[in-house]
Amino acid sequence: MRKLWFKWVALGAPVLIAAGCATYPDQAATRQIAEKMVSEGFNASPVHAKRLVQDRSQQICSKIAGAQLTQDEAAEVVRLARGSIKYPASGKLVGDWKRGDQLAHNGAGDRILRGKLEKRKENGALCQNCHALAPGEINVGNVGPSLTGYGLQRGNSEAIAKLTYERIYNAWAYTPCSNMPRLGATGHLTPEQITHMVAYLLNPASPINKK
Ligand code: HEC
Known part of the structure; x- marks a missing residue:
């Protein structure tokens, strides 16, 4: 049995x-x-709920978890990122480093607090969450490379200002699918705010470039 x-x-x-x-x-x-x-x-904010639908680049980036992109896929992400970049109406890419310094350390804006979207005049940038900033600052993240001495190492030519602006607006134009948020392309930061970030990184008087 x-x-x-x-x-x-x-x-x-x-x-x-x-x-x-x-x-x-x-x-x-x-x-x-x-x-x-x-x-x-997710019902806190209809505006943000739209972001739950992946755009084409995000679909490519998360298509095959952990696998390498093909050359064509990487090129498409770069092409879409380049197409997303808008420049400030003034044409000036370098703004006010003091405003940039504040924004780099400000994490407010676009947050869901007690089930509701917080309302603010402008969003913070919170570069501090992921990057080392001015020398001696200890409350910083290391998800991204250190930005300490960014301008000292690169100078502040027009070409560097443009590259820096574009990397902050949409990092995927240079590093497809990286963990750097597409701060301008998603509308989290305005073009004008991004010019302040560029000034903060490049101006020799900015704390980030102090020895
Ligand atoms: C969620 C984490 C995160 C946040 C927030 C973030 N970054 Fe990044 N950043 C990264 C990562 C990861 C990289 C490296 C990959 C890349 O270049 O896309 C990077 C790269 C960069 C680079 C290129 C560095 C180089 O050596 O050329 C710059 C410039 C930069 N970030 C500036 C900023 C600024 C300014 C802010 C705030 C407005 C910011 N980042 C916010 C993660 C972040």
Whole structure:
């Protein structure tokens, strides 16, 4: 009797496993279910809810978790990022470093507080969360490279100002799918605010360039 029971399990298990696998949702269906769960659970801000739908670049960046992008995919992310960059109406890429210094350390704006979107006149930039800034500042992150001495190392030519502006506006124009937020392209910072960030990084008088 006991032996028969074992036989049934031995024969039946592979059949059950195969049937189980066949009904498992595929990658596209799993994604759809996951996205539905997230969007239904997020009701604090209709404006921000739009961001739950991935744009084309995000789809490419998260297409195959952890795998290398193909040359064509990387080129498409760069092309889309370049196309997103808008310059300030004034044409001046270098603003006020003191404003930039404040914004770099200010994490306010675009936050959901007690289930509601906070309302502010302008968003902070919180570069401090991810980058080392002025020498001696200890309350800084290390997700991104250190920006200490950024202007000292690169000078403050027009070409460097343009490169820096573009990297802050949409970092994916240079490093596709990096962890640097696309601060201008997502509308988190305005072009004018980004000019202040450029000044903060490049101006020799800025604390970031003090020895
Ligand atoms: C969520 C983390 C994060 C935040 C916030 C962030 N960055 Fe970055 N940043 C990164 C990462 C990661 C990189 C490296 C990859 C890249 O270049 O895209 C980077 C790269 C950079 C670079 C290029 C550095 C180089 O050596 O050429 C600059 C300039 C920069 N960030 C400036 C800023 C400024 C200014 C802010 C605030 C307005 C900021 N970042 C906010 C993560 C962040």
